[in-house]
Amino acid sequence: MIEVDNVTKRYGSTTVVDSVSLTIAKGGMTAIVGPNGAGKSTLCSMIGRLIPMDEGSIKVDRFDVTATKGERLARRISILSQENHVTARLSVEDLVLLGRYPYTHGRTTVEDREHLEATIDFMELGPLRHRFLDQLSGGQRQRAFVAMVLCQDTDYILLDEPLNSLDMKHAVAMMKLLRRVCDEQQKTIVYVVHDVNIASWYSDRVVALRDGRIVHDGNPSSFMQPEVMESIFEVDVVIREVKGKPFAVYYG
Amino acid sequence: MTLRPVKSIEPGIAASVVVVILLCFVSIAIGAYSLSVIDLVRGDAEFHDSMVMATSRIPRTLAIVLVGMSTSVCGLIMQMLARNKFASPTTAGTVPAASLGILTMALLVPGATMFMKMIVATLFALVGTAAFLLILRYSPMRSPLAVPLVGLMFGGVLGSIATFFAYRYDLLQSLSAWTEGDFSRVLKGRYELLWLSAALTVVAYLAADRFTVAGLGESFATNLGLNYRRVTVLGLVIVATITAVNVVTVGAIPFLGLIVPNVISLAIGDNVRRAVPYAAIGGAAFLLVCDIAGRLIRQPFEIPISAIAGVIGSMVFLVLLIREAPRGS
Numbered sequence: 027m028i029e030v031d032n033v034t035k036r037y038g039s040t041t042v043v044d045s046v047s048l049t050i051a052k053g054g055m056t057a058i059v060g061p062n063g064a065g066k067s068t069l070c071s072m073i074g075r076l077i078p079m080d081e082g083s084i085k086v087d088r089f090d091v092t093a094t095k096g097e098r099l100a101r102r103i104s105i106l107s108q109e110n111h112v113t114a115r116l117s118v119e120d121l122v123l124l125g126r127y128p129y130t131h132g133r134t135t136v137e138d139r140e141h142l143e144a145t146i147d148f149m150e151l152g153p154l155r156h157r158f159l160d161q162l163s164g165g166q167r168q169r170a171f172v173a174m175v176l177c178q179d180t181d182y183i184l185l186d187e188p189l190n191s192l193d194m195k196h197a198v199a200m201m202k203l204l205r206r207v208c209d210e211q212q213k214t215i216v217y218v219v220h221d222v223n224i225a226s227w228y229s230d231r232v233v234a235l236r237d238g239r240i241v242h243d244g245n246p247s248s249f250m251q252p253e254v255m256e257s258i259f260e261v262d263v264v265i266r267e268v269k270g271k272p273f274a275v276y277y278g
Numbered sequence: 279m280t281l282r283p284v285k286s287i288e289p290g291i292a293a294s295v296v297v298v299i300l301l302c303f304v305s306i307a308i309g310a311y312s313l314s315v316i317d318l319v320r321g322d323a324e325f326h327d328s329m330v331m332a333t334s335r336i337p338r339t340l341a342i343v344l345v346g347m348s349t350s351v352c353g354l355i356m357q358m359l360a361r362n363k364f365a366s367p368t369t370a371g372t373v374p375a376a377s378l379g380i381l382t383m384a385l386l387v388p389g390a391t392m393f394m395k396m397i398v399a400t401l402f403a404l405v406g407t408a409a410f411l412l413i414l415r416y417s418p419m420r421s422p423l424a425v426p427l428v429g430l431m432f433g434g435v436l437g438s439i440a441t442f443f444a445y446r447y448d449l450l451q452s453l454s455a456w457t458e459g460d461f462s463r464v465l466k467g468r469y470e471l472l473w474l475s476a477a478l479t480v481v482a483y484l485a486a487d488r489f490t491v492a493g494l495g496e497s498f499a500t501n502l503g504l505n506y507r508r509v510t511v512l513g514l515v516i517v518a519t520i521t522a523v524n525v526v527t528v529g530a531i532p533f534l535g536l537i538v539p540n541v542i543s544l545a546i547g548d549n550v551r552r553a554v555p556y557a558a559i560g561g562a563a564f565l566l567v568c569d570i571a572g573r574l575i576r577q578p579f580e581i582p583i584s585a586i587a588g589v590i591g592s593m594v595f596l597v598l599l600i601r602e603a604p605r606g607s
Contacts, residue, residue, distance in 0.1 A: 074500075074501065076496075076501070100501065101503070110495075113361045127502045131487060
C-alpha cells in the first residue's frame with residue numbers, strides 16, 4: 027500500500043503539490059491525470075523518492091520513502107521519470123539487466139539472466155537486444171526503459187508519462203502490456219498520462235490533480251462525466267459510448 | 279541462486295595484452311644508449327647494461343604503462359560522472375588544478391617531499407573538478423559541446439593564475455615540467471608513487487557497476503537504490519588522486535583520458551565493467567606508441583611525449599567533435 031499523507035511541495039513561493047493525501051492499495055492500475063503544471067510529475071517523483079517533500083510523509087508498505095535505505099526501496103518500488111535522457115552508450119540488454127542492480131549489484135546471477143530473458147521476450151525487444159540506446163528510435167528507447175523497470179520486478183511501479191514518444195500502435199501496445207503486467211503478475215502500477223481516454227480505458231482508478239490538489243478520485247466511469255472533466259480541464263467535453271465504454275471527445 | 283555464469287576471457291583483451299607487452303619490449307630496447315634486450319634476457323649482458331635497464335629503462339616503461347592505464351580509466355569515469363563524452367582530466371580543469379596545487383607547494387613549502395606535493399595537488403584537483411561539475415550542473419548550456427569549452431576555459435583561468443605566480447617567482451620552468459608530461463627523467467626511486475594510481479585504477483574497476491548506474495543520471499541511479507552522491511564523491515576522489523599522482527611524477531599527458539575512452543565507447547559501449555580493461559590497455563598502448571615515436575623521430579634526441587600525444591590526440595579529438603556536431607544540440 028502506498029500512503030501519501032498531507033504532502034506539500036513548494037518551489038520558491040509556488041506551491042506545486044498542496045497537502046495531498048492519497049492511499050493506493052496493492053494491485054490495479056491507477057492513472058494520474060490533470061492539466062499541465064497540476065503537480066502530477068512532482069507527486070510521482072516524491073512517491074519514488076526522486077525529490078524530497080517540504081511537508082508530510084509518504085510510505086510504501088509502511089516504509090517511509092525518505093528514511094528507508096535506497097536499496098531496500100528499490101526492491102519494492104520502481105520509478106521511470108519523464109526526463110530520461112541517457113548519454114551512456116549501453117546496449118538494450120545491458121540497460122534491462124541494470125534493473126537487477128538492487129538485487130545483485132552487477133554480479134549477474136542465473137536468476138538475473140532468467141528475469142532478463144523473460145522481460146526481453148515480454149517487451150518484444152529480442153531483435154534490438156544488442157543495439158546501443160543511441161541507435162534506437164525514441165519509441166524503442168522508451169520501451170527499453172520500461173523493460174528495465176519491469177526487470178526490477180518491484181511490487182509497485184511508477185511511470186511518469188510512459189507513452190512519451192510512442193505512436194498510436196505502440197502506445198496501445200504499451201497500455202495492453204502494462205495491463206497484463208498488472209493482472210498476471212499482481213503488480214501495482216501508477217502512471218501519469220495526458221490522454222483521458224487512455225486513462226479511463228485501461229485503468230481501475232483515475233486520480234485528477236489541479237493546482238496541486240486532488241480534485242477527483244474514483245473509477246473511470248465516475249471520472250468520465252462532462253461536468254467533472256470540464257471543471258478539471260476547462261474544455262467542453264462530450265461523452266459517447268464506444269465499444270461499451272465511455273469515450274471523451276474534446277476536439278473542435 | 280548466487281552462481282555466476284562462466285565467462286570466457288574476451289579474445290580482444292588477450293590480443294591487446296600481447297600487443298602491449300610487445301610495445302613494452304620495443305620501448306625498453308630503444309634509447310640513446312644501445313642495449314641488447316636479447317643479451318639481457320640470456321644473461322650475457324655486461325654489468326653496466328643491467329644497471330641502465332634496472333634504473334632507467336624498465337622504470338620508464340613501467341611508468342608509461344601505469345600512467346597510460348590510469349589516465350585513460352580516469353577519463354572513462356569522468357565521462358560517466360559528467361554524463362558527457364568530452365569530459366576528461368585535461369578538459370575539466372583537473373590537471374590545471376593539480377598543477378596549481380604543486381605550484382602552491384613549491385612557493386610556500388619549497389622543501390616538500392613528492393608525497394606531500396601529491397596530497398596537496400590531490401586536494402586542489404578535487405576542488406577543481408568538483409567546481410567544474412557544479413558549473414555544469416547549474417550552467418544553462420545544454421549542448422554537449424559546451425562541456426569541453428567550459429572545461430577548457432575553466433582550465434585556462436586556473437592555468438593563467440599558475441602562470442602569473444610562476445612568472446613572478448621565477449618558476450616557469452618547473453611549471454612546464456608538470457604541465458608537459460615527460461618520461462625522460464623517470465628513474466628508479468622516482469616513479470613508485472605511480473603504483474598508487476594503479477591501485478586506484480583497480481578500485482575503479484571494482485566499483486565499475488556503480489559508475490555505469492551513475493552514468494544513467496541521478497533519477498535512474500536513485501531508482502536503482504544507488505547513493506548517487508556517494509558514488510560521485512568516490513569517482514571524484516579516484517580521478518583527482520590519479521591525476522595528481524601522475525602530474526606530480528611525470529606531468530600531464532593531454533587528450534589521453536579523452537580520446538582512448540571515447541574510441542572504446544564507440545567500439546564496445548559504456549558498460550564500465552566491460553570498458554575498464556579495454557580503456558586501461560588502450561591507454562597504455564597509446565602512450566607506448568607516443569613514446570616510441572617521440573624517441574625515434576629525431577634520434578638521438580627525444581620529442582616530449584606530451585607533444586606527440588597532443589598532436590595525435592587533438593586530431594582524434596577534432597574527428598570526435600565533428601562526428602558529434604550534427605546531433606549536438
